[in-house]
Each structure stands twice: as structure tokens, then as C-alpha cells.
Amino acid sequence: MLTLALLLAAPQAEAPPPPATCAETGGLLPGSGLCRADALARLPRGPWTPPQGCDVTAQEARLTGSRWLLYAAQRCGEKTARLAVTPQQGGALVLRYAETASNAELVGHKALTIVDGPPSAPHLGVYTLVMAGLPKEQTQRCALRNPRGDSYPADAFVFDLAPAEASRSAALDQPCGPYSRSAWPDTYWRLFGGIGVYYQFSGERPEFDPASLTVYKP
Numbered sequence: 001m002l003t004l005a006l007l008l009a010a011p012q013a014e015a016p017p018p019p020a021t022c023a024e025t026g027g028l029l030p031g032s033g034l035c036r037a038d039a040l041a042r043l044p045r046g047p048w049t050p051p052q053g054c055d056v057t058a059q060e061a062r063l064t065g066s067r068w069l070l071y072a073a074q075r076c077g078e079k080t081a082r083l084a085v086t087p088q089q090g091g092a093l094v095l096r097y098a099e100t101a102s103n104a105e106l107v108g109h110k111a112l113t114i115v116d117g118p119p120s121a122p123h124l125g126v127y128t129l130v131m132a133g134l135p136k137e138q139t140q141r142c143a144l145r146n147p148r149g150d151s152y153p154a155d156a157f158v159f160d161l162a163p164a165e166a167s168r169s170a171a172l173d174q175p176c177g178p179y180s181r182s183a184w185p186d187t188y189w190r191l192f193g194g195i196g197v198y199y200q201f202s203g204e205r206p207e208f209d210p211a212s213l214t215v216y217k218p
Helices: 002-009 036-041 123-130 136-141 163-168
Strands: 055-062 068-076 082-087 093-099 110-116 142-145 158-161 187-192 195-200 214-216
Touching (some): 123 195
């Protein structure tokens, strides 16, 4: 009887709380089916940070082949940046600001251009786009190259002239066409997830983390 009394007097452990629902952690991304909090947790992050008083949340944009582009978007109060996809001649997808969190002047501005390529060689899709309409001389002189300088991401490429020739024309903007090396160091290519992404900020502060872009297929 004493043992039973001691057991009854022992403090009972509290049951663990139920797991948080999507509604409690930012809602659902309707296309990919991911909870925003789960999506944000899987995104890589770079040095970009939102301005003071703002934070980030996960957003999505539809790609081809039932794939989604996830990214960490700036959120300021009730306003969240969102990119919308517009198909472009030649098979590329252009992502423009459909909504912004703080800078209303960015609405409609082009932020990204995306091209598909073979999963093992996404650069082939990039070459199809960047060489379209270039004179033959330029197609022979220009290629995807590692950029000079430390202001680019570690995995960035620029479509540019050979290094010796590029150094002589360092001040020349876009020497290899509209998707080539620019005077703006925030203009470059990255290859990941079977796609090529052309970042084109032209000195404007982006309202999303450029390093967070991730291809997701449910």
C-alpha cells in the first residue's frame, strides 16, 4: 500500500504539445504543398539580410516540369515580396516583382531569368540563350567564365570574353550580348538543380536572398 501511495503522490510528466500546424507557422505554399516554415528551413542562405524591422518567409514560383523555385523573401509587416513568372521567347522564364515588401518602385522590374538544360549539363541551356542572335565572331570569343573580383558569389559565372581580352575591356558593359558580364557586379549566372539562373539587380537591393534559390519537385 505504501508503494502505491508513493506512486500516486509522484508528479506526473506533462504530455508533449502537439506538433505545430502550417497555419501556426506561416501557412502553406499552395503549389509545392510545403509548410512555409519547413520550406524556409531547407533553403541555403547567403550574406543578404532583410532591412531592420523586416524578416523573411518562404515563397515559391512555378517552373516547368512540375518543379517549383523556392526562395527566402523579404517580409515587412503585412507586405511580402513575391516574384511572378513570365515565359519569354526562346524558352526562358523571366521572374519579375509582382509584389514588394518595402520598395514599391521594384514592382514589374526583372529580377531573374531562368533557362532549363539537361540535369547533368544545365550550362547547355544557358549557351542556347546567350548565343542567340550574336554575331559569329562573338560566339567564338565569348564563353561562361569565372568572374574576376571578390564581389561575386563563389559559384557565379559570367558570359565574357577570354581573360586577356576581358581585362582590356573591363569598363565595357555587356561585351557578349544582353546576358553577359555587366558593369554591375550583382549581374551573373549560377547553375544548380538543372537550371541556369541569370541574376540581374543592376544596383537595386533585392527583396529576397539571392543565395536561397532552390529547385523543389514534390
